[in-house]
Amino acid sequence: MVNLNTIPPKNNRDFYIAIGLEGSANKLGVGIVKHPLLPKHANSDLSYDCGAEMLSNIRDTYMTPPGEGFLPRDTARHHRNWCVRLIKQAMAEAGIKDPTLDVDVICFTRGPGMGAPLHSVVIAARTCSLLWDVPLVGVNHCIGHIEMGREITKAQNPVVLYVSGGNTQVIAYSEKRYRIFGETLDIAIGNCLDRFARTLKIPNEPSPGYNIEQLAKKAPHKDSLVELPYTVKGMDLSMSGILASVDLLAKDLFKCNKKNKILFDKKTGEQKVTVEDLCYSLQENLFAMLVEITERAMAHVNSNQVLIVGGVGCNVRLQEMMAQMCKDRANGQIHATDNRFCIDNGVMIAQAGLLEYRMGGIVKDFSETIVTQKFRTDEVYAAWRD
């Protein structure tokens, strides 16, 4: 049993307030979360049911033109330009007037992510902490996704599929840690989709993956998949080869290379495959691999719940395929959230950070706030779970 009420809320309030700052990739997010102080949390395992209320959840995404990705330096500059404005706006929305009295903890992403953007946000977090005399908590980005997903969906102990632009992991909780059961050996699934979107020169707005999903829906030849490598390696995945192979096909298609027998009919030279078909096949292929390792992880830990988090988790087709797999298992349940909570945001950092804070985990020295590009999910001791 865990006592989430070890640290009482500041100023004799009967609720906690946490500000979360997220900036590990091209999204800058500021979120404010409120937890009521409830007696039931004093001796229970209810970290998935905090009664959290989102007072504000603001996000600003650094957008690049079609065919271009985001670079660390430019992304950091974007975050620096917007960070203070976003914090101000979030506090106004949440009705916080005096942060010294009204905020219990400031949570920031310590990693994993791109170094420069992470650093530009932590500078603002440290300054606020000293200005307001509010403690800091550093949060692992992946744990943020997991805890937000659990709070929203009320999934008690799910197998977590964390799929985003920088991470692809299958995670399950055991003995105070979120253990990684399987992960990508090279690039993340979101990275694979984003880079294919760059090859196709389709817009990055609202997100490259979303645009691929929309194209895939319009695929005219859904009955015949374009063959791509299927690279599940034990519990792990490899996606760079798939990207190279689908990139090659797209380039042949744009160049009208009739010698390519997959794309053009051998005799008539007629085009058999469209860009939409490539998007469809790429998605089907990648998602099938994810479903396979997720199902195996579920069998491992004897779980029947799946929680999908991360930016790619918004993909309805992935949710559909996962739901189908769950349906075939006894009492299988799938949990997913919408784009407010799937895509990187500040409230998830606030949620995970507040759990840590309520267990007494605060930064005692600024040397603990140094951001890190590599920060694995299983390095975090999940004190708030039983």
Next chain:
Amino acid sequence: MTSKREMSLDYTLELQIPFETEGQASIATKVLSPDPILKPQDFQVDYSSEKNIMLVRFRSIDDRVLRVGVSSVIDSIKTIVETIDELS
């Protein structure tokens, strides 16, 4: 490579940044100090504050590394100043 070339940090710069109060200068110093330098053999920074002035001393192996390092520290200082201006 026969001998390891010993580089000395001969290129230096000192910035004095005035804040409105002593407290603000000390906040800025505390915020900037913890971050490690990626290549300490090429570039070093020391932060200190005296009354309402923050002193930043840079030492580097050449002017290019110095320029890059200084500009990134100034970027961070801008964020700190904006945060102090807008959120205190």
